[in-house]
Amino acid sequence: MADKNQQVYPIAPSANGHPRSDEESLVAKEEKRKKMIKWAGYIAAFTVFQVLVIVVFALVVMKVRTPKFRVGDGLQVKALTSEPSVPSFNMTLYAPIRVKNSNFGPYKYDATAVTFTYGGATVGQVAIPKGKASFKSTKKINAEVFLSSGSIPSGIPSGGNLGSDLNSGTLTLNSKGAMTGKVELMLIFKKKKAITMDCTMVINVSSKSVQSVQCQ
The missing domain is CATH 2.60.40 (Immunoglobulin-like)
Known part of the structure; x- marks a missing residue:
């Protein structure tokens, strides 16, 4: 038999008044994953740009032509x-x-x-x-x-x-x-x-x- 003095604590409501669900947690994880993919894309694009700049610099600027x-x-x-x-x-x-x-x-x-x-x-x-x-x-x-x-x-x-x-x-x-x-x-x-x-x-x-x- 449960102790009469034992208190039962309710689940803390979310900001909108509803209990936090597993579905909301999955949505947050998905958004985080999309952000990581976006940043990875930015980094990859910047890296490609840097490589192109170096290649153009080497082929055009640093190339020695005969006067x-x-x-x-x-x-x-x-x-x-x-x-x-x-x-x-x-x-x-x-x-x-x-x-x-x-x-x-x-x-x-x-x-x-x-x-x-x-x-x-x-x-x-x-x-x-x-x-x-x-x-x-x-x-x-x-x-x-x-x-x-x-x-x-x-x-x-x-x-x-x-x-x-x-x-x-x-x-x-x-x-x-x-x-x-x-x-x-x-x-x-x-x-x-x-x-x-x-x-x-x-x-x-x-x-x-x-x-x-x-x-x-």
Whole structure:
């Protein structure tokens, strides 16, 4: 027989006045599970985003491209005298030298020289001082160079026919050069890059003008 003095305590009502049920507990657990899945999705998406950023950074920003070294647009004949019967020529060129850097860091290059040739023989040279092409920009070096066939033995270079070329009214010249330097990325990483110039220019002797310029 139960003790008459034993008290029976009722089940505590919930906030809405109804007893808490197992169903309500399951709903709370389900909501908690959904929240965990949602946060896991956020973390996974953020991780994928970070990986993509790193991959793009490595492929685009940190990729070292070879700069370009060439005679730019604007090459001009400032003075030209020629004598087909000798044969000989003297010429002063305004030569805009360009170092194009497409990297996300500066290209610091050493001093070098650009040699101008006719028929394989050197007819002139211009010095290029050491310098820097800033990131994603082109370094402009404006120079004048004097070219003369007087440095060619007997005035006729091997592989060329100066007299015939002067009579035809056109001279084909070449400019060549080699440049060494380093591309700097993030002020930490340095990558050596050697670049070369190989340009061909056609000079119209009659009009004393540049007919065409092509660089490889």
